[in-house]
Amino acid sequence: MKPSLDDLALLVTIADEGSFTAAARTMGLPKSTVSRRLADLELLLRTSLIRRSTRALSLTDEGRRIYDMAKPSITAADNAAQAIAERERLVAGRVSLTTTAALGQYLVAPHLAKLTGAYPDVQIELRLTERRVNIVSDGIDLAVRMGALDDSDLVARRLCLVRRVLVASHTYLERAGTPVAPSDLAAHNAIVTSAALNTWRFDGGWECAMRWTIAAGNMLVAHQLARLGHGIALLPDFMLEADLERGVLIRLLPDYPMEQADAWIVSSPQRYRSLAVQTVLNYLVGAIEPVE
CATH class of the missing domain: 3.40.190.10 (Periplasmic binding protein-like II)
Incomplete structure (x- = not known):
């Protein structure tokens, strides 16, 4: 059986500290445990490693040989552990x-x-x-x-609730009229983000298939098209605060809330x-x- 790195670290610490008491304090162990573990190491190696006296201790020739071989590895292991600890403290x-x-x-x-x-x-x-x-x-x-969220394997944390609202510009409403009920939407031009998302849903389950001429590709372009008077857009409330306050866009059908959605932040299911x-x-x- 070979001595472990912990066994060799025990010998190095005793020699460096100069006493069992100091070594026990450094290692956070009872003095009796340090003494017993050294005795076990000497038994394993079938040789005396430390000369003991009432005043001091010193390494035997065999103890010095093992110390000289083990010390660089123990120091390297300590340095690596310290580097890992410092890396964990540094967010980078x-x-x-x-x-x-x-x-x-x-x-x-x-x-x-x-x-x-x-x-x-x-x-x-x-x-x-x-x-x-x-x-x-x-x-x-x-x-x-x-x-x-389609992928149940991902780890998800909820960020916020997103309220989606219907908006249009004064220019569009002056030209096409203002809808007063969800059923009026079928007569209006919609600004959709993609051709597949042409069905708008209200809380309570009512839905409307919208007529559109431009599929904008993303909500930023849909927002811009709404401001330019192209039609009615269904957009998240967090995009619209400034435009609604200034009257650039008008909120439509406020008594008929649209289907809401949650925003999430997701990560892979890896353990670390x-x-x-x-x-x-x-x-x-x-x-x-x-x-x-």
Whole structure:
């Protein structure tokens, strides 16, 4: 049987500290345990390693030989453990985060300057796309998404409730008229983000298949088209606060709330995340107001 690294570290500590009492204090062990473990090591090696006296202790020739061989490895192990501990205390590294252009601009970006100010060694790489990215196969750390989550394997934390509202410009309403009930929407031009999302749903289950001429591709373009008077858009409330206050856009059918959605931040189900990834995740969860 060979001595373990812990056994050799015990011998090195006793020799460096110069007494069993000091070695026990350094290792956080009872003095009797240190003495017993050294005796076990000497029995294992079938040789005396330390000369004991009432005043001092010293290494035997065999003890000195083993000490000289073990000391560099023990020092290297201690240095590695210290480096790992220091790395864990230092939040650093690159974090990739994917989301849509609108969520990135309105929900995520406002918090990034403060986040990186608090953690200057963190780099956040945004990947804005309207495609639902597979973050596991694409090697992405985090994703911010809105609506139902398709992949149950992902770890998800709720960010906030997103209220979707119908809006249009004065120009469009003067030209096409103002709807006063959901049934009026069928006569209007809709601005949809994609051809597949032409059905608008209200709380309570009522829905309307909308007529459209432009599928905008994302909510930012849909927002711009609404401001230009192209038609009625269904957009998240977090995009519209300034336009509604200034009257650039008018909220429609306020007595008929649209179907709401949750915004989530999701990550892969891996057991261990880097400290940087965990820090960004926790920061965004805490910073984004959980509107109810």
